Every structure is written in C-alpha cells, then in structure tokens.
Amino acid sequence: MTKSPTVRQRRLGRELRRLREQAELTPEAAARPLGWSRSKLNRVENARITVTPSDVANACDLYRADFATKTELIQLCKDAAVRGWWTAYSDVFTGYYIALETEATTIHKWEPILIPGLLQSEEYAYEVIRAARPELTKAQLDRHVSARMTRKINLLGPGAPTLHALVDEAALRRPVGSPGLMARQLSDILQISDWPSITIQVLPAAVGAHSGMEGAFSVLGFGDEDPEVGYTECSSGDVYIEEADHVLRLTLRFERLRGVCLSPEKSAALIAAVRSSHDLP
Known part of the structure; x- marks a missing residue:
C-alpha cells in the first residue's frame, strides 16, 4: 500500500x-x-x-x-508511479500531506503559533524542530531541516502554487533562538511577501477571540478537476479532510479569519515594526 x-x-x-x-x-x-x-x-x-x-x-x-x-x-x-522528491525524505515525512502539497495549485494556510513552515528560514526551522523534537540526534535534526528547506524550494520556486498565509501576531513576537534570529526571519518574510504568488496577512492580537483558536490548518486546491483537501495536524497524528462539506467549513473558517486580519500592506508594516523590536537589545 x-x-x-x-x-x-x-x-x-x-x-x-x-x-x-x-x-x-x-x-x-x-x-x-x-x-x-x-x-x-x-x-x-x-x-x-x-x-x-x-x-x-x-x-x-x-x-x-x-x-x-x-x-x-x-x-x-x-x-x-513516478517517485516524487519527497520520497527521498521518507524517514522525515509521514503520511501523504507533502505529496498533496507538492501538487497543489493553491495553498491556504492558517498558523496561530509559529511562522508557517513554507516561510521559515533555515536557522528558524532548526531552532523550532530542535525544541519540538529534543530526542533527535544532530544528524537527524540536520536532515529534518534539510527536508523542510527542500520543501520550501520546491513550493516557492518556478511554477509554484499560490500561497495565502494567515499568521497570528503572537508568532511574530515569540523570540526563537539567539538574538537577531527573529529579526532575520521577519526580514525573509518581508522579502518573500513581495512575490506575486504569495500573500501574507497578520491577525492582530487586538482581535481577541477568533475562529482559528482551535489550531492550525491548511486547505489545498488542485484546479477545477480535483476537489480540495483540508489538513490539520495534532500530536496524535495527521487528519486529512476530504468530505466536501467538511472542506467547505475549513474554507469558510479561513475566510472569516482573513476578514479580521490586517491587509497585506498593513501586515507588512506590522511585520517591519515587530522586526525592529527584535532588533532591540
């Protein structure tokens, strides 16, 4: 199988x-x-x-x-039957999310805690994976980071899908790693946000309670011929959502979140402001 x-x-x-x-x-x-x-x-x-x-x-x-x-x-x-690039990292990737993500034409992503994986810098990814998986050896940790960066290259390169990421302000403000790391990570995001295939919006803390408080999720689109797939991740495993009405619920939740996020322009301004705060001693 x-x-x-x-x-x-x-x-x-x-x-x-x-x-x-x-x-x-x-x-x-x-x-x-x-x-x-x-x-x-x-x-x-x-x-x-x-x-x-x-x-x-x-x-x-x-x-x-x-x-x-x-x-x-x-x-x-x-x-x-053609093997995808991700099969070289079968020791890292579990389930079939990466296979679906690689073939998606659109990715809608909500992330309340971290910088989304597709937007992470190498040093940020290293610190996040090390904190989440303390049992990994140095070699295993390096391999996980390599897999994430390869995933980023494949999905943000030529012919990449459109990515619409909604990120909670808390993820921008949470210090990760050594001094200066977060400032560099947010600089990377600002640079990437100018790409025509990428839209980044920030959910400001002032919004308070919102429809995305139950956790991160993604909705993957594949064009007109194939139905969308929803995805959520939890400590006990991955959940793939394929029933049309359940995917619709996730899509509507994404739209509600998008509606209370800052515009892409105001989001970029907030990211720049938060970056400056990370620059402070």
Whole structure:
C-alpha cells in the first residue's frame, strides 16, 4: 500500500469509479472478471493502493471505455508511479500531506503559533524542530531541516502554487533562538511577501477571540478537476479532510479569519515594526 497517494492517483481512482458506474457495474460485478477482491477494487478507487498499467487497461476494457480514455488513464497510471522528491525524505515525512502539497495549485494556510513552515528560514526551522523534537540526534535534526528547506524550494520556486498565509501576531513576537534570529526571519518574510504568488496577512492580537483558536490548518486546491483537501495536524497524528462539506467549513473558517486580519500592506508594516523590536537589545 502506498503511503503517499498523489493527486494523479486520486484522479485515476475517481475516473475508474466513474467508468464503472457508467457501465452500470456494481463493485462485486466489476471485481470478479478483473480477478480482484471487492476490497482491492475499493482501495483502487480510493487511491489506497497503486495499480499497474495492465490493471488499468483491463478495467477500461471491462468498462467499455473508448480508446482515447483508455490511453489517457494508462498514461495517468504511469505518471502516478513516478517517485516524487519527497520520497527521498521518507524517514522525515509521514503520511501523504507533502505529496498533496507538492501538487497543489493553491495553498491556504492558517498558523496561530509559529511562522508557517513554507516561510521559515533555515536557522528558524532548526531552532523550532530542535525544541519540538529534543530526542533527535544532530544528524537527524540536520536532515529534518534539510527536508523542510527542500520543501520550501520546491513550493516557492518556478511554477509554484499560490500561497495565502494567515499568521497570528503572537508568532511574530515569540523570540526563537539567539538574538537577531527573529529579526532575520521577519526580514525573509518581508522579502518573500513581495512575490506575486504569495500573500501574507497578520491577525492582530487586538482581535481577541477568533475562529482559528482551535489550531492550525491548511486547505489545498488542485484546479477545477480535483476537489480540495483540508489538513490539520495534532500530536496524535495527521487528519486529512476530504468530505466536501467538511472542506467547505475549513474554507469558510479561513475566510472569516482573513476578514479580521490586517491587509497585506498593513501586515507588512506590522511585520517591519515587530522586526525592529527584535532588533532591540
């Protein structure tokens, strides 16, 4: 079973299910001639396991798909099998969030405690990971930081998705690491905030109670063809939110938070002011 279903795998599973339903075949009726169990067919359609191109070809023949559709899905299957950059860090990344994040076209992120990972400098990331994971050896810590920086390069480079990050003012003011580190981190954020694909807004402390107090979350978009996915992280593990109404709730929560955040321009001014306070002895 794959631990990192990509957007392509999810799309392939949905297309195979659509073709099966269009052919008016129940899961049991489809699984039998394919030589699959009912459980395997369900896992294929839900992108829980990978399939081979010959599996896809056989399913397309059974579902009476036309030649163009069959060819497209076989290629989609081959593309889905390509290893992503994140697999080189399988000892660091768990779950399949990074696989989804890498293929996203939009990322909406709320972070109430820390500078979001995609905006972290190397030295800030080092201090945060070291504090959160004191059991790591120096080599393991360096590897975690390397993975985070590679993730940042892939998602903030050419062809990157649009990133809209909402950050609590407390995350800007919390001192991390040695003197001067936070000032440098906030300088990095100010530089990145000028990029056309990035929007950064700060939730001021004066807002008081707000709809994001239950914790950080992300909503990943993949264009018109694929549904959005929500994500939250807690100490007991990752939670992926795929039900449309649940994703909508997260999206509405993001919009409510955005509405009480400072504008990007005023956010930049606040970040600059907080940076100056970190510069003080």
